[in-house]
Amino acid sequence: MSPAASPAALLRALPLAVLLLFSPARAVRQARRPNVVLILTDDQDVCLGGMTPLKKTNALIAQMGITFVNAYVPSALCCPSRASILTGKYPHNHHVVNNTLEGNCSSKLWQKIQEPYTFPVLLKAMCGYQTFFAGKYLNEYGAEDAGGVGHVPPGWSFWYALEKNSKYYNYTLSVNGKARRHGENYSVDYLTDVLANMSLDFLEYKSNFEPFFMMIATPAPHSPWTPAPQYTKSFQNVSAPRNSNFNIHGKNKHWLIRQAKTPMSNSSIQFLDDAYRKRWQTLLSVDDLIEKLVKKLEVNGELDNTYIFYTSDNGFHTGQFSLPIDKRQLYEFDIKVPLLVRGPGIKPNQTNKVLVANIDLGPTILDIAGYDLNKTQMDGMSLLPLLRGDKNVTWRSDFLVEYQGEGYNGSDPTCPGLGPGVTHCFPDCVCEDSYNNTYACVRTLSASWDLQYCEFDDREVFVEVYNLTADPHQINNIAKTIDQEILEKMNYRLMMLQSCSGATCRTPGVFDPGYRFDPRLMFSNHGLRARRFSAQFL
Numbered sequence: 001m002s003p004a005a006s007p008a009a010l011l012r013a014l015p016l017a018v019l020l021l022f023s024p025a026r027a028v029r030q031a032r033r034p035n036v037v038l039i040l041t042d043d044q045d046v047c048l049g050g051m052t053p054l055k056k057t058n059a060l061i062a063q064m065g066i067t068f069v070n071a072y073v074p075s076a077l078c079c080p081s082r083a084s085i086l087t088g089k090y091p092h093n094h095h096v097v098n099n100t101l102e103g104n105c106s107s108k109l110w111q112k113i114q115e116p117y118t119f120p121v122l123l124k125a126m127c128g129y130q131t132f133f134a135g136k137y138l139n140e141y142g143a144e145d146a147g148g149v150g151h152v153p154p155g156w157s158f159w160y161a162l163e164k165n166s167k168y169y170n171y172t173l174s175v176n177g178k179a180r181r182h183g184e185n186y187s188v189d190y191l192t193d194v195l196a197n198m199s200l201d202f203l204e205y206k207s208n209f210e211p212f213f214m215m216i217a218t219p220a221p222h223s224p225w226t227p228a229p230q231y232t233k234s235f236q237n238v239s240a241p242r243n244s245n246f247n248i249h250g251k252n253k254h255w256l257i258r259q260a261k262t263p264m265s266n267s268s269i270q271f272l273d274d275a276y277r278k279r280w281q282t283l284l285s286v287d288d289l290i291e292k293l294v295k296k297l298e299v300n301g302e303l304d305n306t307y308i309f310y311t312s313d314n315g316f317h318t319g320q321f322s323l324p325i326d327k328r329q330l331y332e333f334d335i336k337v338p339l340l341v342r343g344p345g346i347k348p349n350q351t352n353k354v355l356v357a358n359i360d361l362g363p364t365i366l367d368i369a370g371y372d373l374n375k376t377q378m379d380g381m382s383l384l385p386l387l388r389g390d391k392n393v394t395w396r397s398d399f400l401v402e403y404q405g406e407g408y409n410g411s412d413p414t415c416p417g418l419g420p421g422v423t424h425c426f427p428d429c430v431c432e433d434s435y436n437n438t439y440a441c442v443r444t445l446s447a448s449w450d451l452q453y454c455e456f457d458d459r460e461v462f463v464e465v466y467n468l469t470a471d472p473h474q475i476n477n478i479a480k481t482i483d484q485e486i487l488e489k490m491n492y493r494l495m496m497l498q499s500c501s502g503a504t505c506r507t508p509g510v511f512d513p514g515y516r517f518d519p520r521l522m523f524s525n526h527g528l529r530a531r532r533f534s535a536q537f538l
Contacts, residue, residue: 050279
């Protein structure tokens, strides 16, 4: 009997090493299906140099495997994005729309409707994998109104989850449903290192009779950006990139972007530069974690039979369009993420430019495990043919980005003069979110087009369109100048994607040979469809 199957509640509170030592198959080593490790960082960008500090990760994963240079998330916010990873679904299908319980983040409804069908459940129940989770799960995990830390989601043999949002010290972990409090002693409490040690313990004492899946979700580089003490002096001369969209007015953009004060104050720039450095410093501990993990797999003789995925839940911005720091926006710096993979059959030093999304991770891992993807309701596609280097793979040319804005019913206490409806405001009254920062986009990457088309659910039904071939930093909104036929087709495609489910999310895009366009369904339904956007989530 495996530790997870034991009915004794006492065993759940025992240390990982003790639990695993009871496995009768510990000494048995057989050829089996590949193991899978998924490392998920928190708020790590790729557009603004977020991978630069990770020298070991680059050497051990990217150079030994494949880098997907066009990897995206369907929602640039932690909880909706993580829900997409777990379910393989777009937000309109898993219904997690923001980081609050009211937005379905780790809510009772999520636990009832979506959690029983996540890919780890299938891995464990149908594929015979032992499954291990350590780190940040969903932002509201552990909330008293949703079962507290006693709630252990189905599908996990070993569960070491952070209560609520990312921290580095002074946090609580759910250890198989039992609360374990950590303080501020670096040697025993620094969360990234704690996750590394738990992962090494699992690899040391796990059963060798079953394949394993590990998901390690680090707090880095999320705020409060607390580096390990040995890294506090690193990158002292580094500052946030001054790209062409840094500290400029977001003209012709949605009102939330236009309201940012330009130029930013010196104090705002100093703040974001400091945040940028600290983010890099926290990532150095992630780099150490990767090194330890790969070395342990190698010592165990399991590295050659293990896929390792490295990615983030969303990107980040530091001063772009004069927005100080956050995510949530529709632009590349917020929706684009790193994705590195190494594993059996993957040739080293590869770069792949196809359009992939985090809804593809669940189907890919299930495919690796040998599960029939036709039995799932997932919206994503398996990356396994791309990882193997199969020829003539038919792939998507577009995907959906969608976000439901957050805002206070009353005024934000930082900026009462702005009135109700805004949130995440800075002292100089630049706000990063609002109720009507609710949008949906079609992000297209085809042989002939690199395009983004977005609609906002506001009184204007504001539209933003970017040709990223000519304008990679998305400075010029071409919604009023692009060819009307393309605009109509993108509007129609957006309507289709917002109502898609499963296989219908993978139909040909606007610029694909198999695309079918019905001109009877265009702007006549535009306003009605936009108003349905927010209602369908709730």
